[in-house]
Amino acid sequence: MSAMSIKNLTKKYKDIIAVDDISFEIPHGEITALLGANGAGKSTTLNIIAGILDPSAGEVTFSNMSYKKNYKEIKSKIGYLTSDMSLYKDFSIYENLMILSELRGFNKQYAKRKIDELSQYLNFKEVLSKNFNEISSGQKQRALIASSILHDPEILIFDEVTASLDIVISKSIMDFLIFEKKKGKAIIFATHILSEVEYISDRILMLERGILIRDTTFCELINESKSMTMTETFCNIFAGEKIAA
Amino acid sequence: MISIRNIKTIFKKELLTVFKDKGVLFTNLFIPLFGLPLYFFFVMQGTNVEVNSKTEFIKDQKTIFNIKLSGDISKEMFSALKKDPKIKPEIVNSTINKELINNYFKAREQIQKYQNDIFQIKEALQLDQKERKEKEDIKKHDKIKYKEALVALNKKFHLDKDAHLHVVIKKSIHNQYWIFYFFHEENKISSSAKSYAEAFFDKYEEKLVKDFKKNKNIVEYDLNPIIQNTINLQAQANPLIKMLTLPIGYIIIILLLITIYNPTINTTIGEHDQNTYKVLLMNPVSPLEIFTGKYLAIAFQGIIFLIPYGMQATIIFTWFGNNFDDFDFAKLTLIKFILILLITSGGSILVSAISFLACSFVKTRLQAQSLLSIVIFSMAIPIIIITIFDLKLNLITMFIPISNIILSFAHILQNNPNLLYIVTAIMINLTYSILIILFTLNAFKVQWKGGSDAKTLSDILILKNRKTENIVPAHAFLAFILAFFGYLYASNIIATFNLDILTFLLTPIFCNLGISMLILFYSQIDLIKVFESKEISVFYLFKLILSAFLLSYMFNIILNIPALKETFQLEINFPDIFENNSFAISLSSFLLFALIPGLTEEILFRGIIFKGFRFQYNFIFSAVTSSLFFAIIHFSFFSWGHTFIIGLFLAYLYEKNGLISCMIFHIAFNSFGISFGMNDAFMRLLDWSPPSLKYAIFPIIITLSIFMLRVKKTTESDL
Numbered sequence: 001m002s003a004m005s006i007k008n009l010t011k012k013y014k015d016i017i018a019v020d021d022i023s024f025e026i027p028h029g030e031i032t033a034l035l036g037a038n039g040a041g042k043s044t045t046l047n048i049i050a051g052i053l054d055p056s057a058g059e060v061t062f063s064n065m066s067y068k069k070n071y072k073e074i075k076s077k078i079g080y081l082t083s084d085m086s087l088y089k090d091f092s093i094y095e096n097l098m099i100l101s102e103l104r105g106f107n108k109q110y111a112k113r114k115i116d117e118l119s120q121y122l123n124f125k126e127v128l129s130k131n132f133n134e135i136s137s138g139q140k141q142r143a144l145i146a147s148s149i150l151h152d153p154e155i156l157i158f159d160e161v162t163a164s165l166d167i168v169i170s171k172s173i174m175d176f177l178i179f180e181k182k183k184g185k186a187i188i189f190a191t192h193i194l195s196e197v198e199y200i201s202d203r204i205l206m207l208e209r210g211i212l213i214r215d216t217t218f219c220e221l222i223n224e225s226k227s228m229t230m231t232e233t234f235c236n237i238f239a240g241e242k243i244a245a
Numbered sequence: 246m247i248s249i250r251n252i253k254t255i256f257k258k259e260l261l262t263v264f265k266d267k268g269v270l271f272t273n274l275f276i277p278l279f280g281l282p283l284y285f286f287f288v289m290q291g292t293n294v295e296v297n298s299k300t301e302f303i304k305d306q307k308t309i310f311n312i313k314l315s316g317d318i319s320k321e322m323f324s325a326l327k328k329d330p331k332i333k334p335e336i337v338n339s340t341i342n343k344e345l346i347n348n349y350f351k352a353r354e355q356i357q358k359y360q361n362d363i364f365q366i367k368e369a370l371q372l373d374q375k376e377r378k379e380k381e382d383i384k385k386h387d388k389i390k391y392k393e394a395l396v397a398l399n400k401k402f403h404l405d406k407d408a409h410l411h412v413v414i415k416k417s418i419h420n421q422y423w424i425f426y427f428f429h430e431e432n433k434i435s436s437s438a439k440s441y442a443e444a445f446f447d448k449y450e451e452k453l454v455k456d457f458k459k460n461k462n463i464v465e466y467d468l469n470p471i472i473q474n475t476i477n478l479q480a481q482a483n484p485l486i487k488m489l490t491l492p493i494g495y496i497i498i499i500l501l502l503i504t505i506y507n508p509t510i511n512t513t514i515g516e517h518d519q520n521t522y523k524v525l526l527m528n529p530v531s532p533l534e535i536f537t538g539k540y541l542a543i544a545f546q547g548i549i550f551l552i553p554y555g556m557q558a559t560i561i562f563t564w565f566g567n568n569f570d571d572f573d574f575a576k577l578t579l580i581k582f583i584l585i586l587l588i589t590s591g592g593s594i595l596v597s598a599i600s601f602l603a604c605s606f607v608k609t610r611l612q613a614q615s616l617l618s619i620v621i622f623s624m625a626i627p628i629i630i631i632t633i634f635d636l637k638l639n640l641i642t643m644f645i646p647i648s649n650i651i652l653s654f655a656h657i658l659q660n661n662p663n664l665l666y667i668v669t670a671i672m673i674n675l676t677y678s679i680l681i682i683l684f685t686l687n688a689f690k691v692q693w694k695g696g697s698d699a700k701t702l703s704d705i706l707i708l709k710n711r712k713t714e715n716i717v718p719a720h721a722f723l724a725f726i727l728a729f730f731g732y733l734y735a736s737n738i739i740a741t742f743n744l745d746i747l748t749f750l751l752t753p754i755f756c757n758l759g760i761s762m763l764i765l766f767y768s769q770i771d772l773i774k775v776f777e778s779k780e781i782s783v784f785y786l787f788k789l790i791l792s793a794f795l796l797s798y799m800f801n802i803i804l805n806i807p808a809l810k811e812t813f814q815l816e817i818n819f820p821d822i823f824e825n826n827s828f829a830i831s832l833s834s835f836l837l838f839a840l841i842p843g844l845t846e847e848i849l850f851r852g853i854i855f856k857g858f859r860f861q862y863n864f865i866f867s868a869v870t871s872s873l874f875f876a877i878i879h880f881s882f883f884s885w886g887h888t889f890i891i892g893l894f895l896a897y898l899y900e901k902n903g904l905i906s907c908m909i910f911h912i913a914f915n916s917f918g919i920s921f922g923m924n925d926a927f928m929r930l931l932d933w934s935p936p937s938l939k940y941a942i943f944p945i946i947i948t949l950s951i952f953m954l955r956v957k958k959t960t961e962s963d964l
Binding site for chain 2: 025050051075087088103
């Protein structure tokens, strides 16, 4: 059963169509990768799925619940993270996580236990008392991941979270995603790094100028293409689309 | 469902952020601690000179006319005093100078003589009028005669500058206070001096007795009409008050905005700049909760930071207050202190709302800072206009946001603060805040959640999406703001220049029709959408007029309550050509007060404003808001209630039957209103109503009217 279904999603900014009539589903226990060139509409799509943006048309449903009617219910089942997100700089990581758990409706003791657990699990316990802009980007990212999974979400929406991180930290995050997938969570993530796609994705969605051009798996793509490298394969697909358009 | 818990969390977070931001703390604490005392010190230095020069002037007068009380009051004096309606002596056991008594009698004689003269001149003028009607040739001659008479009258009696009044208060053995007044220099007595004396007693009798009790001695007042302004605070703004009002008010606005300026930017645009808004939005918290929490936090921190300002201001006034003769700064009562806190709180709530509105227009921190700076300076414009053009502290100023905060402070500085003014101003500010917040919420949603429909004020003002096809709340709000300033301007013209007929004719045309057309043209709306209405049968027309009559009757009964009657009397100076021509007066009244307002106000208030709100909100909200605007624009404190009710009724009519019925009802209602005011037959009708039933018939008439004018829903079988 799919965790989330997206139907005829469209987003317009004045005259520009950022996302054009996309429909797909995000199933449980699978990692879906969203690929596309810059400005293809990946982030917009993920923002709309996460309920940060309102779509111009179409709807996002989560087991028969829609944002219009069950805004809070859906929000409490989604974990969302982007590379440009940031915690409050005036507060320490611990205070930040406490505020967020308060908004999630946790009581103080549970929140403390949860933060303790997560900081151990994601290995940033030593910086809990520091302010957000005093720590390294790897630690920042791990703290942000903690903030997005505080409430054990059923769906994880990650938007280029590894963009500015080194390979070791990126791999640890990827491993974390695989671990979460095995728990039966639905995961959708956008990225530019093809090795990550190869490493963890079960399914690939390709976007080009707001239109969903492919819905395949990694193996299918490799079989289909004649070139030897991943990069060439993707470039060929996007170039082909551009010529066709 | 709005979760209070979420709002509380956001509120707590925002408040903590404010107190953790050292820059905000510095600006919010430094200015009240050091800047404000420094500022007040200079203000006091400046104003002291002014006050001293005034008191010297008064002292000079006293040296000439200082009279001490000595000798017994004679029986003659007593009987003379008895004749005076202002003085009610009993047994007298006080002493007074004989010379004074003589002066007093002479003064009385003069006044009587003067009154006789006036009577004679009036009679002569009346005769002149009759002659003028008979023979037009003599008209010019008469006019000259009339002018000559006036000049003679002025020459003889217009000697205000040198007529003086001496007031003595004494306590009798029976603990009754009485007040004597004497004119000096008997040759120089004018009627204005007498009427001034009477007005003075009417107003200050209590105060005089109070002063007397306090000093436990004989109190003497030497009053000269020239310095009337210094004492008669309520009649005209004192130059000192005016001088204080402008800079203090201006400083208060800037301080208010500074305490709210940075936190508002941090909490709105700042979240976008730092990319923290997504962290908030990914939680199960609705934008409404986020907005409410943020707004409450900003308003609350504004109040917290303003308390030291209020306290310092009061302490400084207490400290320097003794320098002012006419003000009771030194008497800092608990009520005054509470009022200062209330005013600052109301100001903080309003200014926060305005800051949020300004921040919802823009996308970057720099834009927000520049826009808020413009807002700071534009806020002071109304108060500068009021001060420069010497407009009275009248009820109209209650309706001007921000200015009413400053004028409330001016009221507090006076001896007898006008509580009604202050409390109403606070209530009006709260109303404005709620309205502004409602619109900001919409813009906030667009800013934070990227909506694309042009439903917000910001969308309209930044000229986004001009083609909206529908009248939206933003149009309605814009129309109201434009009309508000139009009416404000017109009412000030009426008050200043007395261009009655012209302004009554032009105001509705420019303010209602002009603004409606501007909005319609600007948003490119089809005219048919505004004028949409159902067909009206002859019977329905009859019912409309009947209900208009009943409602008008009902309100005229209220308006005939003596206390309110004066407020409603139309004070229009019709031009000479209308004189005694009842038909011309009736016709022009019908045009000015029924036909033109009926047509134009309906287009603006129902066609644009009500319909604009109805596009997005439910009937009750739209009807209440449009009626509130309708009532505000009438600028009359006492007719607020009835314009509001009529507004609601008309909204109901528009919803059911469209614009044409509203126009007919409005014209009929106003026509009956004029008839009740002008026509004898109608006036007699008002006397018929049994007094005990007066209030009982209101609900009956309203229900009856609604019942009469309801429209059956068209069912499928009808079609």
